[in-house]
Amino acid sequence: MEEKVKLLTLVGAGALLGSVTTIALLRLYTRSVASQSSSKVTDSGGRGFTPETAAKGHDVCGDRNHGRASSDLLNDEIVSEQLTRYFPSSEERWDVGDLILHIELEQFLSNLSFKPYLSIKSRVDTFEEQQWVGIIWNIQFFGIESQHNVSASYVVVIGLGGVGSHAASMLLRSGVSRLLLVDFDQVSVSSLNRHAVATREDVGIPKAHCLKKHFSSIFPECLVEAKVLLYDASSEEEILSGLPDFVLDCIDNIDTKVALLAACVRRGLKVLSATGAGARADPTRIRVADLRESTNDPLSRAVRHRLRKDYGIEGGIPVVFSLEKPKAKLLPFKGPSGEEENPSDYQIVPGFRVRIIPVLGTIPAIFGQVMASYVITQLAGFEVQTEPLVNFDMDHYRVLHQRLIEHEELLYGTSMQVQVDVEEVMYIVKELWRGRSARDESMKDIGRGMWRSINDLMLVRWDRAKPADISNLILLRFKEADEHELQTLEDIKENEPEFFSRVASVLKRAELDFGFCCALIEFSVDRPSLGFLITQTDAFLFAPYGLEALLYSPMLPRAISRLSLRSVLPGLAGVWVTVFLTAVLMSEFVVNYFIIIVVVGLVTVFSTEDVNFQSVPDLQKSMYKVVDGFPCVRLLNLSGEIGCSNPGREKVVAPIVRYKNADKLAQLSAILVSLHEFDSFFLRVSNDVDFAKYVGGVLVESGTDVQNELKGVSMDEKFPQAEFSPYKNISYQWNPIGSGIMWNNYDFPVFLLSDSSTSTLKEAAIKNEGNKKAYTTDVAEFDLVMQTTKSGTRDSESCLKEGTCLPLGGYSVWSALPPVNTSSSESSKHIILAVASMDSASFFRDKSLGADSPISGLISLLVAVDALSRVVDDLGKQLVFVIFTGEAWGFLGSRRFLLELDQNSDAVNGLNSSLIDMILEVGSVGKGFSQGTKSFFAHTTQVSAATNETLNALKLAQHSLQSSDIDISTANASNPGIPPSSLMAFLRKNSQTSGVVLEDFDSAFTNQFYHSHLDDLSNINSSSIVAAASIVARTLYILASNKKDLTATTLSAINVNASLVEELMGCLLSCEPGLSCGLVNHYISPTNTCPSQYVGVLEGEPSSTPYPGYISDVSRFLWNFLAEKTSIPSESASSACPKNCSGANHLCVRSEIDGKGGCVVSTTRYVPAYSTRLKFESESWELLPPNSSDPMGLVDPVWTESNWRTIGLQVYTVQHAFYDTIVLLAGVSLTILAYLAILLIRSIINKALKQD
Template identity: 65%
Template sequence: MASKLLYQLLCLIALFHLCISAPLALNQLQSVPDLEKSMYTVIDGFPCVRLLNIDGEIGCGNPGRDKVVAPVVRFKNADQLLQKSTVLLSLDEVESFFLRLSNDSNLLRNIGGVLVGSGSNIESKLKGFSPAEKFPQAEFSPYQSTKHQWNPNGLDILRNAYNFPVFLLSENSTVTLLESATKNEARKNAYTKDFAEFNLVMQTTKSGTHDSESCLKEGTCLPLGGYSVLSAFPALNSSTKKQPKPIILAVASMDSSSLFRDKNFGADSSISGLIALLAAIDALSHVNGSQDFGKQLVFVFFTGESWGYLGSRRFLLELDQQSDDFEGLNSTLIDTVLEIGSVGKAFNNGVQSFFTHSTGVSAATNRTLDAFQLAEESLNDIKILKASATNPGIPPSSLMTFLRKNPQTSGIILEDFDSSFTNKYYHSHLDDHSNVDSSAIVAAASLVARTLYILASGETTPSLSTIKGISVNSSLVEELESCLLKCDPGLSCGLIKQYISTTGACPSHYVGVMAEEPSSSPDLVYVSDISRFLWNFLAEKTSMPSENVASECTSNCTKKGALCIKSEIKGKGVCVVSSTRYVPAYSTRLKYEAEVGWKVLPLNSSDPLMLNDPIWTESFWATIGLRVYTVQDATYDRLVLLAGLAVTLLTYVATVATKGFIIKALKRD
């Protein structure tokens, strides 16, 4: 009897020890956030978000109003999914996954979310990865042959709608999720699994507004758009009584697109051309005698070109309407359009080879081709070739907009390809700084600067020695690459910090949204870092030193035609005389009304600038997040509950029995 009492006493001591040791183990958790950190792993990633147009939706998002929670599995083990699952893909599996998704209803039904991994080891093995179409934005083509494959690596998944969340993982997060998937495979029949939780709830999904017209009406989205930047060299003088000069219009795009909204460098897709044109403008700014040019140089950097050519279509519409942005300009004065496209991969057996794609045969086009030829002769190891006559027409470009507006437009696009893109990562998150070569961009900038100078000189062809004196600053090109195509230093680089205060370091060339009423003098809070940098840079480079006012300013200058640049840095800047302007870029079928907001205009099928306008918008969202945590199987939870109830019942019975035993023992004593 005494041994039984001793045994029960030892049990009570052990229980007491457990009760006091558990709180000691939890002493490291000082707060609720500490507890959350111990339970949840927050994952770094870039989301695919919900976009809308006049016909419906594209992009990604949670299927309903709630978060999505699903166990992590690798795609190679996704043959027989029996429940909603988070599928982990490597980049080389993306094509086969989306192809299978379109043909396998069972797989589609059991997709909870998709995670796309990153890793240089996989990326180096890829033959190509482009989520865009094989003929990007073919609906805006000025010609009928839209079966041509300008983008042979195109997967055509960028414009599809996916009713599940999709994230691109960072390299560190890829390792974390791979570990989770491997654990789940190892403990297939275990009671715990690692789950991914997606918070990618789109406001348009919650409100049931599934196209641009309805979401704009209900206020659950905003139009895609931003601000293009225009500048003239030399500055325009609208008060002069002289006959206006013919215009040489040099253009480039400042935006790109990607399946993942904020992982969007567009290095060769568009930004190589932007950098080349900026470097060419810098070179021309050092040339004497620009006031004596026979023709007027006008530069435009369009935004929104990846989304229905928003920038160029709005530009031509505003130009026709002669809004305040276009004082001193007229569409009838445009002699030729020179577009700088993808120029970052121009290599052929050690020679920088570029191709000219022209709109057709005209006197203006021939003059431009002759100017390119003369510029080529002034440079070493650079070759200019005409694009193949078998091409159906010009490649996807802003020049398409000009041709749809006026089929007689004379224009040339400078590219690093002939019949198909050399860029195997077109409109992909992989189109970063490693996908371009700075020497190719320097070569393109040199060609463009000298060609523009020859064209602007008018009837008198400058001497070869004069042309050779126009030199591009290769250091500027390299710095622009570091600023616009890398996260380090990115927008924190010294060059950009000379002009503006940035909102972040890592550049993204996604077009963004129009968050306020469009204006030629917008509130700078609503203007992107890239647009503001271009405005300041161009205003300085195209200003006339002899006319500049050596005075400080905070926002405006008193002299007519003067602009206040670099005022963001220390709250004060300097005044320069320049014709640099912001030009709103948004759908030609939208109008902003103060009391109503955004209104969709009726389609005018006779207006080529309205035709095929998709009216792109982006859904609102509250927060976007992704995290991973371990979840116990519900069956196990129920077993634990039953076991707990059984232990409680047995404890109660044992307590009653022990109590009775002790009472009897005491009575005997």
């Protein structure tokens, strides 16, 4: 009892002393700062700057407001603005915050006490005061020095219609001192709805003269030149000479626009181009980005194509464009009598269109304003970060935040130094690093889109000696992060000064952006008692809105989280007493002061010794467990949907149960399914409606530990893609264990768990089973909401129209050995076509490795190419290697390849389908090793001279290896035909095609995990792939060689690299090392580490020279690998590319690594792979009607994939609703009682004071 009394006495004394001391310090500090500030504040002329003198601002220059304005007028403009923003009204009191701002104003005025010096490009050497007043807002925004740069600039504006006139007008009003205005056209009545200054009196005069006339009354000091000219090669020197600081391209003619942009690039001039503003209505979707990033605009698409084709310009040109799809179409052109006529008959200048595009006048004006704003900020040197075209969602930022925490714990043993939350991670990733690695050179490109995946990205400290806060975090790829941790900042500064400077600049901006909040909130909370905390907070509480700044700052949770119960317990009770008395007796200002302490107290009171979180992320991590997994997603075709999705627009939350203990479900449940139960579970879902309606989601165990126990798991059909078969027996079972599960539609989410997540979910399910009467339950939250589900578009045709899906597809690659001389008039050689596939399929989108089917065949072909590249001599026939993608989804790659051959497109330039003598396809060859023998089977199309020759070549190749453990046999004659393969597409196109498919099976797949996520590295044998590669390399040489008397000795020179097989297996079929392996990194900079052979979706316009960002990592690697392996030396080839790599068949390889690459002579090209029933037009996909000349197109499902915002899975504990209600009622009751108690105590105290 005595100890309790002593403790209460100490608490009371501490509370009283703390309250009195704090209030006294507050008053003393306020007076001290106010007196110091008042003594310092003077204006530029030495006059005392006080509220009284400030209020007389109009009197200072009232009698001078005539004639030319003096310097006081400029000062008065600035002072009046500062007074409006910062000075309190007469009813308000002055405080320290205002006086500090007065000091800043004094410094600002003193900086304006000199005349600016302008460059020789300006018309005058100085700006008069009146001119400076006219742009005072710019000065306040940029600062005087930056405005100097703007005012000293020379800008050329070409095209003075709706866009150009508004851009030129705002450049003038922003103080640009010299403008060159160029346009050949005249003002018309129809252009008045969008022109910046033209009136009816201006109709008929040249647009350039019209602007010059009006500009002379707006800013007469500006030197405005007007040229009535059409830009072309003859006028280029006249228009672009004089070294303009910026060129604005506001032309709407493709030929002229392309020529102007190319000339600016050639001359090294900065240029900003405007794309189509017509047929748009949404101003919020206007963006500034690199030309290669612009979408939904036919004009930019055409310009992009022309620049790439005619001038080799891939990008680097900023453009203003709209993300909005055109809302109106071209109007029919009516002649004088009302009949439709040809618009070209009415052109003023040949080649220029007559405007028949509907234009909403406001949109060109906004385009022009955006252009002017961009140019002004560039001239001023003011950094502006444009909105990325592709953004991550919050779940992606949560993943990056979690990675940062885990990385800190791994590297430093704790995450205490992580001083950012998820929202701050979003700022760092999106605003600072643009969603791209800090080492990505293209990050500095204007409007460059964010990467579409975070799989290979993480945040790390820039300086390891400082905490992981906003101004010390950089975004890197995994491999780059590992390398960064091994370096010091001194090493980086010495070896990579440009990179060091760029990162330092970005982090400095972050420090400035968050400097105020950090300075305001970064007070110490590591002191042993709360008294220190009180004194630390005094400094910022004097400023206006100090409380609001603290409570809304993202730093507050961080500061609070660093408190521990032990550090604040001695003073906590005293604080509560002080707060209570303050609420009763003191002013609102002091109440605000103590509310901060209340917030701290609330957090610490509920902390315990058992759960002592060191940071807010620790608390979040303990509550929500983000589960690693691979989703089954929604795919669509012309007849409906397959795959998985949440049933509606919301997330699904359900308790976790194990399938083996869930014979009957009474509520929505998240069901944990083992691989042994996989087939039986989905069979039950299909047959038992009562059971299926309670399935909230499915969690599939990884099963890597039971893979060897399984007899086989294949989610595909027994005859995969039978509808494309060139023969009639489609009931044949090539895949006897196939269940067909992956082709069904499921209205619930399904995730394949990782090994670690499997353990977590098992523990949660077991916990729920043991705590049936407890008030808490572990639940899984599924976020697998598909856009097609939300919009109700249930098939490919409707979702493509609504833009809620994208077609499956990608880019195939082909290469010729030796390179094809497309410029030669000599007759081409006959072709031996070697084929493999690069894509697979699975029930789970990103877990489609396809190790045996088809990647083993791909690796064999790549190793064969490597072997042949070292022994090529005078071959009688042309070797062509083709690697298709999209084959698992309707043979997209092979069918599109054949269509491109028919159309003789650029993608297949140098190939002639009539010259193809033989097709050798390398299929599944990874399981050919059995009982010490490597057995392969040759499946032929038909008996012909070409197939017989190929079978003989295979036998000769086998014998030349002089190995008794390799056997090649002809497939069983009872087979209905060739197995599912790319060769089917060639046979459906031409039944007389000669071809052979090399497989590791005879009559049925030996791959027991065909199109399953279990078809991984453990499912194949490297020695089998080496044997297949040896046979393929020697067979191709035999078929293409001119030599008729080839012997085993001759063929012994063709040897494959067995270590290359192992390396490719590690790169393409494993996450360790995965695509970060040395071989892949020799050619490209991959965006992901873990490979997946899923075909993906086709982004942007299909092209034979696509934008690299739209090509998968694997396709880009294959293109570079084949281009280098099939290349030949050339004297004209240069190591510097791409600028000096423009000759015929000259290609730049490895350009992603250092931005330079190497130039080689090779015939290697990309071929788009997508459905032949689709056409890309006007930035959207159009479904074509069936064509009888395309028999495979008649049965083409036209596969598409639904868009989605986010995909995620997390586990957490919830309590039953009954307990939530009790807590809510208790909280409300406590609040009401506290309020009544305050009223009662206040009443009692007031009565006591009156009696006194």
